[in-house]
Amino acid sequence: MVTDANSTAIDCHDVLLRSDSDDLKVVGIGLRDVMVVATSDAVLVADRSRAQDVRLAVSALKAKRAKQAEAFPRDHRPWGWFETLALADRFQVKRIVVKPGAALSLQSHVHRSEHWIVVSGTARVTVDDSVTLVTENQSIYVPLGAVHRMENPGKVPMVLIEVQTGSYLGEDDIIRYEDVYSRSSAD
Numbered sequence: 349m350v351t352d353a354n355s356t357a358i359d360c361h362d363v364l365l366r367s368d369s370d371d372l373k374v375v376g377i378g379l380r381d382v383m384v385v386a387t388s389d390a391v392l393v394a395d396r397s398r399a400q401d402v403r404l405a406v407s408a409l410k411a412k413r414a415k416q417a418e419a420f421p422r423d424h425r426p427w428g429w430f431e432t433l434a435l436a437d438r439f440q441v442k443r444i445v446v447k448p449g450a451a452l453s454l455q456s457h458v459h460r461s462e463h464w465i466v467v468s469g470t471a472r473v474t475v476d477d478s479v480t481l482v483t484e485n486q487s488i489y490v491p492l493g494a495v496h497r498m499e500n501p502g503k504v505p506m507v508l509i510e511v512q513t514g515s516y517l518g519e520d521d522i523i524r525y526e527d528v529y530s531r532s533s534a535d
Contacts, residue, residue: 355384362396388421388431423519426529427452428505440512444498446471448506451499453527460514460521462490464498469506472499495525 351357355365355374364383367374374386383399385392392405409417422431427450434441446452446469454474464473465487473480473488474497481501482488490496492514500506524531 354386364396390416426450426531428500430510433509435517438513438515438517440517442510442512444508444510446498446500446506446508448500448503451528452497453522453529453531454495454497454525456493456495456523456525457514457521458493458523459516460512461492461494462496463511463513464488464490465509465511467507467509469500469504470502471506471508472501473497474499497526 349357349360349363351363351365352367354367354370354372356376357363357365357379358375358377360376360379360382362381363376363379364385365374365376366384367386369386369388372386372388374384376382376384381396383392383394383396390409392402394401394405406417422429428444428446430442430444432440432442464471464482466482466484468484470484471482471488473482473490475488475490475494476496480488498508
């Protein structure tokens, strides 16, 4: 039997119970040879002997054009990760976590501006020719077209909330000028 901190098994045998969220608890009662994996956007329930058939679930979701078949809730990058908290026609809200010592690329956007609010840690933010340290409970505005970068100069992960506004909010609206991870604008 395998469970994690967010899962509880009661009278279960040969089960895998897992939840990626502290807010979503998984409880199994009287189960045998079953796996249950809960993420923020989907729940998989299957006989353990069919674990290799997860690709069938992905194919079925693709056929239904479900976003879960193509994208994960958290987008992991070399510098950390981000997740979308809210998305509408002209705005998007993300949580961004930057590893200690890591930096996003020096970049600009053609279609959106960004407002960053640091909720934990410290960010070193470059906007055009200005470099500013932004600490917890402080924010900074990145205007449309501004060349900008975010870095974590600290020793703990830096967490911020990003509010994007504009006519197009896709991840491909990035023009990269410098990138310590050698990515192009298409990456």
